[in-house]
Amino acid sequence: MDGSQPHTETPIASQKISLISSPMRAVIRLRRKVRVLKKSRLHLDLPREQSPELIQARFLQRQISLSRTNICNPQMSLFNQASFENSRYFTFDTSVDQLAVNKYRRKKRRKSKMVLYPDSSKKYLPTEQKSKAKRCLLLLIGIICFQILNAIENLDDNLQKYDIDGLEKTMYREVFGQKLAVERTMELLKDYLATHIHNKPLVISFNGPTGVGKSHVGRLLAKHFRSVMDNDFVLQYFVMHHCPDKEATPACQSDLSEKISDMVTRAEIEEKIPLFILDEVELMSLGLLETLSRFFQPNQTNEFLNAIYIIISNIGGSEITKFVLQNVSTDTLHQQRKIKELLGIIQPFLIHLHPLWKSADIIPFLLLEKSHVINCFLEEMMREGLYPDQSHIESLASQLSYYSTGDREYSITGCKQVVAKVNLL
Template sequence: MAARWGQLAVLLVIAAGSGSGWELSALPCSLYHFCECDFRPEVSALDCALARTVFGQHLARELLVKAVKRFVETELPSKPLVLSFHGWSGTGKTFVSSLLVKHLYRDGSRSPYVHHFSPILHFPHVQSIEQYKEDLKLWIQGNLSACGRSIFVFEEMDKMHPGLIDVIVPFLGPSWVVFGSNYRKAIFLFISNAGGEDISQVALEFWRNRKDREEIQLCDVESAISKAVLNNPKHGFWKSQIIRQHLIDVMVPFLPLRPCHVSQCVRSEMEQQGSEPQEDVVRSVTESLVYFPEEEKVFSSTGCKTVASRINYFL
């Protein structure tokens, strides 16, 4: 009994220091390795949602579903699941992350165990980086003590202050242990535009060589992505131990979108807005986007990012 009260005291201190809004009701959950909080993974439903609403991203769908399925079916994982999404803006990275959260937690993005970090919102001042490191470490430690099945989403990693993210390196490996916690059941997701140019170049070469887009595999782009983020002094992963120690389980590349994929986005968006897709509007929106290279016009420069606003304009 004395040991149990001592454990509760430790958790209370961690929670108080984290400033996470952690509640006493979460205490019992942190004391047992079998507690899953509101973690309700539906991997088959995730796969269906990706197939139905995400266009032109066969590789992202395949890699993500395989990694998540293997992770959630492992009763005692050896380490947290660490994912990194890469690709140009508008290719679906943020949307896919929202689908992932929706199909992992009963309450989706409203779950108290889903945590988002934005460098512009949470870490805006470079002169405060040491304080940010301390706050981030305490936040993650406190929330993992509350629920080992937490997910941490770091958006816009290409705008993160270099050196900041390495404070979480100990949480990502197999050896980090705190009494009363199971950090190895957590998920960490990094989202970045870095590597987008390299991914697009590979996709363009496949197109020029008349190879099927679906033939592109991770091995075709993984090395280029790693170099792009590790050697960019303005990227959050610059010289990061997360890359050097190979702590990322899967780098998920998002390919640039062809005009046909943009048209699919337009139809899907019109349906979500409650209107019947009109082919003249679909064509007008698709043709209004900028495509590259300038001579060949193979890929959309902005993906599907501006589709919603353009639909309203043409309607």
């Protein structure tokens, strides 16, 4: 029996040592954990009241105290062994620590300063990929610009064919006192002669009192276009010469219609625009006016649309004279406004007389001043080869009749009697 006793006591003693040693090991681990948590709390510098590590440390201290009591009371240690070995008492959740560390890192990152580069350093922008569509767009723009330039050159070529610049210089040099009328006439001719394709013929009506330069402008136009085109494409039609007898109106209608049709057809073949100057229209019969109005309509064949008609008459001369005498002005801008007012008076009067003036661009010729009459005398004397004595010219000009309004004198007959006066010298 004595030999069996020591054998039974040894396992009991080893079991007690193992029971005692396991709580001790737990205590050692808990103390180490507490130290680590304290160090991390000091490192993070968090407030004690809000520190989750402090709460964890207190919990661990409580576990240490429980472990010490278990060491003193082995039976309690045996009873609570299963609870000590349970992972929920000794497995510590580090999510709180991780959150604190992350929060500290975020704050630290926010406080980080921007990296500044020296001014001398080269900064390279990201390379942009060039689109192939840009080349096509540039090519299209180039083609359009070339076509526009070509069209402009073609317009200039047409105007050069008729020498419009030379005509303009001649008109300004030889027509006196009708600057606005000349400007409007040249503007209409330039726009129409710039191309050979039109949707209606150009009809210009010169209206004004006698002797103001309407027929003179018609002669200058006929002379110029005969020089740049054949004589076959310019027609000057004087009613007193071509149709003096009103009883022969049907024959005159047939003759005028045949001449216009023939000239227009030949001009279309050679791609030229014919010019028809119809003077003394106030003497035309109603039948001739009807014949003319048919050629002015837009609903015709191509060859009849490419033509220029100049209608010269004294119709509306009295209205123009009255308007000029009531509205005297030297300002060009003021004169242009007055011309618009004058057109508002003349155009309804002409349309009421005959509907052909609906399709016409009306250009009123104003009264000539005494200075303009003196220029007419000077020009005529130089043309006849006479010495242009200024005092002699002024004496000749004073022999004519004038309208007096304020400090201005307007010639009643314009330059109509200038040629007759010079021929008497």
